Amino acid sequence: MVDDLYQETILDHSKHPRNCHVLGGANHQAEGYNPLCGDKLKLYLRMKDDVVEDASFVGSGCAISTASASLMTESLKGLKRDEALKLLERFHDLLTTDSPVTQELGKLVVFCGVRDYPARVKCATLAWHTLKSALENKEEPVTTE
Numbered sequence: 748m749v750d751d752l753y754q755e756t757i758l759d760h761s762k763h764p765r766n767c768h769v770l771g772g773a774n775h776q777a778e779g780y781n782p783l784c785g786d787k788l789k790l791y792l793r794m795k796d797d798v799v800e801d802a803s804f805v806g807s808g809c810a811i812s813t814a815s816a817s818l819m820t821e822s823l824k825g826l827k828r829d830e831a832l833k834l835l836e837r838f839h840d841l842l843t844t845d846s847p848v849t850q851e852l853g854k855l856v857v858f859c860g861v862r863d864y865p866a867r868v869k870c871a872t873l874a875w876h877t878l879k880s881a882l883e884n885k886e887e888p889v890t891t892e
């Protein structure tokens with residue numbers, strides 16, 4: 748039953764992706780490509796100080812990669828950089844290990860079934876790999892003021 752609910756959420760986000768647009772005022776961005784499946788996406792972040800103020804993406808890909816980017820951008824808003832990186836680690840563990848599902852993942856647990864389909868893991872993690880490179884973008888010049 749739970750699996751059905753998870754599948755419904757993934758389907759909903761793949762058909763009606765949230766935050767699927769170019770983000771005005773983005774100061775971090777990165778592109779990701781998963782050649783195994785042909786998924787492509789471009790991720791935009793607007794960071795203020797150390798906090799993700801807004802996140803969005805554009806791209807084309809399979810249902811899993813689109814739903815993952817949609818749910819990821821929803822989850823990121825309001826997180827600090829290190830919280831976002833921690834979430835990335837948890838998400839990666841969820842898909843690649845038998846680690847127990849933790850509360851911190853929130854809605855992202857809907858992807859736990861993907862661990863049974865190794866070929867799709869890259870689809871689900873594409874947005875997150877892209878997030879990592881976006882966060883590692885060159886910082887804006889720092890002032891000592």
Ligand code: ZN
Nearest residue numbers: 784786809870
């Ligand atoms: Zn895919």
